[in-house]
């Protein structure tokens with residue numbers, strides 16, 4: 146099932162996600178739905194709180210890109226960055242912040258520890274683009290968005306666009322859930 150993407154201004158995007166202690170049918174269904182939602186919105190990564198669930202789960206799939214087609218889609222549960230080094234800048238976007246892109250400085254190389262869907266521990270090293278996508282999603286589950294990390298000048302420039310997203314005054318090709326809808330729900 147394709148789920149709506151929670152957009153900038155919703156509370157769940159700012160929550161610190163909870164650890165996954167058991168992978169039951171509910172979690173398996175959530176992961177399946179996250180994959181479908183990511184594909185449908187042409188994302189390369191998605192965190193559980195982007196579909197309204199504050200749990201430490203994110204997915205990364207950059208295999209649609211020709212140069213990364215050998216990299217299989219990955220599920221990360223309860224991740225921890227255990228090493229990072231270097232720094233480089235690249236433009237990023239986010240499914241939760243439609244129609245905005247900006248340069249973000251991130252580590253060049255990382256080592257991440259996480260659990261797979263069997264709750265077995267894994268460790269991988271990632272560089273450059275893959276490291277960037279992982280770090281972007283890792284930030285999500287800690288309530289951090291890439292726009293928190295851009296220069297002050299960019300922050301000023303995107304302020305009015307962000308206000309529009311909060312108000313639900315934007316268009317995008319996928320289903321969303323906005324702050325306005327979140328307030329109405331209460």
Ligand SMILES: [Zn+2]
Nearest residue numbers: 238239240241
């Ligand atoms: Zn994002």
